[in-house]
Amino acid sequence: MRKVQSLVTLFLLTIAVSECYLNSNSGSLLDDLIEKYLESKRYLKTNQKPVSQWMSFNASFYARERVKDNMPASGIRGSTLKEAVRGLGMLQVSVDPRVIPLYSRFKVKLWDGWTVVPAIALDVGPTKRLIDIYVDKISEAINYGIKRVKVQIVEY
Secondary structure (H helix, E strand, O other): OHHHHHHHHHHHHHHHHHHHHHHOOOOOHHHHHHHHHHHHOOOOOOOOOOOOOOEEEEEEEEEHHHHOOOOOOOOOOOEOHHHHHOOOOOEEEEEOOOOOOOOOEEEEEOOOOOOEEEEEEEEEOOOOOEEEEEEOOHHHHHHHOOEEEEEEEEEO
16 A cells, blocks of 8 residues: 555656646746645644654764755755754655665654654665754754654654
8 A cells, every 4th residue: 555655656746747847937946846745745644643663763964065956865855954843844864765764754853852853764874773864054964963863653
């Protein structure tokens, strides 16, 4: 069932790309597509039951400044940590797809122990129990260093 949902999502995303391309007369086509996708996935459903317990992970950080215009492995860019904390989309996280499958939606409980941020696995990166969290600036990534967070998968 989940594979069928993924295929439907991919099909709808392809249609959205086509519509954006045909209707695009200003700005970046990619920005329009990302905005539409993130708007449709803005918040985790509150009534949705998690498919996993809270799991502990170490979190490192990577910066928008550093990756510049390089797209994540999924081809879709998510929100930075600051944006996601303010409720502006889902946090982009880089994961080991053998542990957390790409496109999985999950919650990240931050190191303060009470802030929970909706996130989506949009990039491939670290291994095992390490995730990379997308932030705005290189200095922010360096200042955060490595933090201990908890992850609860909501949807594969």
